[in-house]
Amino acid sequence: AQKVTQAQTEISVVEKEDVTLDCVYETRDTTYYLFWYKQPPSGELVFLIRRNSFDEQNEISGRYSWNFQKSTSSFNFTITASQVVDSAVYFCALSGGSYNTDKLIFGTGTRLQVFP
Amino acid sequence: SQTIHQWPATLVQPVGSPLSLECTVEGTSNPNLYWYRQAAGRGLQLLFYSVGIGQISSEVPQNLSASRPQDRQFILSSKKLLLSDSGFYLCAWSVINNEQFFGPGTRLTVL
Numbered sequence: 001a002q003k004v005t006q007a008q009t010e011i012s013v014v015e016k017e018d019v020t021l022d023c024v025y026e027t028r029d030t031t032y033y034l035f036w037y038k039q040p041p042s043g044e045l046v047f048l049i050r051r052n053s054f055d056e057q058n059e060i061s062g063r064y065s066w067n068f069q070k071s072t073s074s075f076n077f078t079i080t081a082s083q084v085v086d087s088a089v090y091f092c093a094l095s096g097g098s099y100n101t102d103k104l105i106f107g108t109g110t111r112l113q114v115f116p
Numbered sequence: 117s118q119t120i121h122q123w124p125a126t127l128v129q130p131v132g133s134p135l136s137l138e139c140t141v142e143g144t145s146n147p148n149l150y151w152y153r154q155a156a157g158r159g160l161q162l163l164f165y166s167v168g169i170g171q172i173s174s175e176v177p178q179n180l181s182a183s184r185p186q187d188r189q190f191i192l193s194s195k196k197l198l199l200s201d202s203g204f205y206l207c208a209w210s211v212i213n214n215e216q217f218f219g220p221g222t223r224l225t226v227l
Contacts, residue, residue, distance in 0.1 A: 035215060050214070050215045102216070109159050
């Protein structure tokens with residue numbers, strides 16, 4: 001069965017600190033996709049990144065970076081020099097490549113609070 | 117560019133009343149469509165997904181149903197709401213093997 005675990009329920013940091021959000025997944029599929037979404041207080045989920053299982057290169061986008069490690073089944077997300085606007089709930093998700101429906105399995109989310 | 121709309125944005129309904137939430141997508145054809153529910157302070161639960169007109173798959177048994185009368189229209193319904201149906205309902209679309217894009221959501225309170 002597929003599963004995504006975000007063990008950190010809530011993280012609080014002060015502005016300009018770096019913060020890493022952990023994501024551990026379980027799947028039997030050899031082809032799969034991993035995602036991160038941001039949910040600001042408005043509620044709408046904002047897509048951040050998609051990574052397929054064959055691409056283990058780390059990715060950096062501005063202050064955001066992602067570390068994908070198949071050996072530990074992890075897909076961690078780091079925000080460098082955090083800002084108040086980063087305050088949100090962040091969801092990690094997994095989808096299997098075996099089906100044509102791309103159902104996403106979401107973790108329970110990590111609430112990040114960045115204080116000024 | 118693609119956009120996804122949901123309405124209403126908020127809804128307060130009494131127990132036992134019917135429900136109809138609508139989701140429409142613009143700027144794409146034959147998308148996969150999804151309904152999720154997010155209970156307060158919790159993660160997202162997939163309720164229904166659809167790969168085409170009239171094709172609906174249900175993920176969990178519940179008091180809700182879904183329909184897809186047109187390619188880019190997805191409707192979530194209930195004949196009689198329960199208190200446990202309260203939550204934040206999100207519609208999403210995707211094309212195969214790509215990321216899902218979510219609508220603004222409908223916040224439903226059942227009293």
